[in-house]
Amino acid sequence: MPVDHSVKKFLKALRMKSNAAPIRKQNKRRENEVIILKAAEKVFAEEGFGGATMQLIADVAGLPKANVHYYFSTKESLYRQVVSNIFDVWLQAADSFEEAAGPADGIGAYIDAKMEISRTHPAGSKVWASEVMHGAPIIQDYLETTLVEWTNSRVTAINAWIEAGLMDPVNPRHLLYMIWSTTQHYADFGHQIQTLNNSAPLTEDQWDAAKASVKQIILKGIGVAI
């Protein structure tokens, strides 16, 4: 009977897409991928791409190396995934910029968001820095498309603020570079900062002071009242 046949087919297709049966497997895969990605981010940040070994990543993830290769066939594909994830976090932080009325809110919130990322995602920031420092061999296309677009859009926004007389006439690109570098410095050079802080990690209060200092100098520097 063609009916039965098509029903079976339909049910089978349904089953495949349903959440009932494959849910655990799906989760298992997702779970392990996340574990591996976290381990990889840490190891890549600490050792660099060349210094990182699949064996070490596997050890940190608590899995046999062959199992890591089951989920990520090559070291480069794993690395690409790590960098890509960081890039997403990076861009999301930029939303602070978007819904702001003026530079005080917009740039202030952006600095806060980026400082928070440096604090909570230092490994990711380091991997990103490493990738760019080595000429962005993996994510060059992202730089040329997404980052260029995003930057141009912010440049426009900043120029609008300038023309509206809400801030000094500064070169928007160099302002962005300053914000990026200063905020990311607290992640990328965290070890140096810690050494200069009597080898102690920054406390909650010190992080607040850092945020306040950065905002104070930059906002005043571009002629925005705080």
Place this chain on the structure above:
Amino acid sequence: MPVDHSVKKFLKALRMKSNAAPIRKQNKRRENEVIILKAAEKVFAEEGFGGATMQLIADVAGLPKANVHYYFSTKESLYRQVVSNIFDVWLQAADSFEEAAGPADGIGAYIDAKMEISRTHPAGSKVWASEVMHGAPIIQDYLETTLVEWTNSRVTAINAWIEAGLMDPVNPRHLLYMIWSTTQHYADFGHQIQTLNNSAPLTEDQWDAAKASVKQIILKGIGVAI
């Protein structure tokens, strides 16, 4: 005759320290060391410590690998020398700070000097950044001694300026971090900046604009008239 003997000895000792005979050999050694160090700086900057290979360094230097090992017995000793050299350049730039009457001159000149280093020694800056990002495994002792001392001395100087009413009361350490990160960003993230500049390197004028922007925002940000 003891006289003859001692004369011979004296002459021999003189010869050893003289510039006549060993000068070419001394130069040969020095020359090759410099060639290798330059090649190593470039390769370490581009590939990271783990990614760099002695073979590649040798190729860039135009020497057989075994010859590189003749001058630098291990990869790590070569790397240590590279990082150490950069550290020296780094510290020398700080002299601008020293002989300044006030923050406008001192910090302005320091920013200029650091921007110039980013422009002329981008590879060195990258190697340094990489080293610190990975926890400064090689030059931790320098950080703990020389850098700490240098930083403390500048902090004192800045605080004196603040107390003299020459600039706003800002946290000197965070100000230093901002100067470091912003200036070094033009070296470490040069590739990203170039991509955002229509994939063209910064022109002379653009470098001047960058310097001016950085100085403008920071100096105004700390309440110093330009």
Place this chain on the structure above:
DNA sequence: TCTGTTTCTGACCATATGGTCAAGACTATG
């Protein structure tokens, strides 16, 4: 229980790498 699919893993391999070494080449001096 049987069957098909996904997940897991120890053992293995080809290759690349840091480093060694012994023999030769070059240079200066007596």
Place this chain on the structure above:
DNA sequence: CATAGTCTTGACCATATGGTCAGAAACAGA
């Protein structure tokens, strides 16, 4: 020319690494 010291280099080695694979286990569905 002979001797001593420095420099050069091809060949070599032990090890580590990214990646493979065959088969075992676990699991889901009938």
